[in-house]
Amino acid sequence: MSSVPATSNEQIKEKLCQLYDELFTHNGFADLQLEIKILKRGQKEVIIRCGKQYRFVVDYQKTDLVRASQC
Secondary structure (H helix, E strand, O other): OOOOOEOOHHHHHHHHHHHHHHHHHOOOOOOOEEEEEEEOOOEEEEEEEEOEEEEEEEEOOOOHHHHHOOO
């Protein structure tokens, strides 16, 4: 079983912005979904659905909440 490499929160934000830009310029209907699950070991799984599924695992600590709110 292969493990999913840990990703930074900034990489996920970049991917989300990239997908949004693609959908906004698309000439037709578009759908974008974001799901965040809490995992064990202080991690979260972020799933972006946009035709494909993009899955990320991010290390998370409660102190990250303060930094994440400064987007």
